[in-house]
Amino acid sequence: MSIIQLEPAFKDYIWGGTKLKEKYNKHTDLDIVAESWELSVHKDGASTVASGEYKGLSFPEYLEKKGKQVLGTDCEKFDRFPILIKFIDALQPLSIQVHPDNEYALRVEGEYGKTEMWYILDCEPDSFLYFGVNREITKEEFRKRIEDNTLLEVLKAVPVHKGDVFFIKAGTIHAIGAGIQICEIQQNSNTTYRVYDFGRVGKDGKPRELHIDKAIDVSNLLPIESDFKACGPESTDAGSRTVKLASCEYFTTYETTVDTKTTIHVDQSSFVSIIVIEGECTITNGDTMIQARKGDSIFADAGSGDVTIEGKCQFIKTCE
The missing domain is CATH 2.60.120.10 (Jelly Rolls)
Known part of the structure; x- marks a missing residue:
């Protein structure tokens, strides 16, 4: 058995910044680095082995060569690698979004759902993010507020501080705010339902796709209590x-x-x-x-x- 260093896959989403290159030693020709996928076997961006005899292999290739025993006995219950870890740099706020649970995602998208946690690496003063709703709402009100651009009024805005911890169960409406850097540990999935995007357009000049019907299907519309701190002693x-x-x-x-x-x-x-x-x-x-x-x-x-x-x-x- 062994230890290896990994190189990430990079994503230049429109809301990203440059802090991953400036503060986290990421090397890429991309001008914007929104995300670096540090530990990933996902088809949308696998990390790469950067040290040892397997240097140059993709991380999925490494796991295939080494065999399932390198994952450990606790992973025998999974039919694929269970997690994905990434750094995120939000120069601008991300879209309001939600992820489905396993049952819905496997049935509709053909991959697992997405429960995740965020560790706040750093943030600008007065930064905040959205975490669930601030009061119970119905699916009908949820749809209406998306349509008339008043959704933010019923979302829970939470100030963030370096070291805060957010556990985001599948079905939780959420969005990272501007000026925040995060380490995200999540299920191995890239299924995201975008609910509201502040009227932005993508690189093609067109509004980015929304997934309103699916989001209404999977969203938890009850408030969620959390102190946003580490769970253990x-x-x-x-x-x-x-x-x-x-x-x-x-x-x-x-x-x-x-x-x-x-x-x-x-x-x-x-x-x-x-x-x-x-x-x-x-x-x-x-x-x-x-x-x-x-x-x-x-x-x-x-x-x-x-x-x-x-x-x-x-x-x-x-x-x-």
Whole structure:
């Protein structure tokens, strides 16, 4: 078993900015980088192996060569890789949107639904996002407010701060606001129903497609309570502090701040993703050593054993 570094697939959606290149060490010829898909096997943008003997392979090719055992026993219940991890830089607000659950998405779109979590990497002062509705509404009112451009009046606007955590269950109406950078851990899906887009047009000069009927089918129109903080208690060792951020059927995530050194034991139950979000570190597993810095993505096969992270850094760990 082993650890590898991954290179992302990039997306230049019209609302994106340049902070992923400026602050997260992303290298691409694209002028705008809205998203970097750091850990992805999705057909719309697979990441690439950037280190070791498999360097140059796409991440799906790597998994095919290594075999399903690198995913771990907890992933045996899935018929495909369960998650996708990305960085997002929203210079402008994203569309108001919603994702379907598994039942609806598999029946209508042929892929899984999308439950996700957002970790706020950074944000401009007074930034906010939309998270669900601010009061119960009916499907009829939902449709009418989309049609007469008053939908924002019934959405819950939430101020954001660096380090906030948003768990967004499938069916939750949501939108990232302007001036926010996010690390998103989500189900392995790219199905999004756009509800409202602020009257914008795409690169072709035409209004971007909306998916109103499907959105009405899948949206939760009841308010959702959350404190937008990490879900678990903090634990400490001699050189680091760790807190659980979120957990669901598809992923469990932790944030670790390393002052000197910490060790993760990667057993046979699950792979581990390490996304460095601050600082620099040396990541070691057996004879393999990777120098990592802010923005880097590392994948550890299930059963890799002890993975040591040494340096002054902060990272997000994800496993099944």
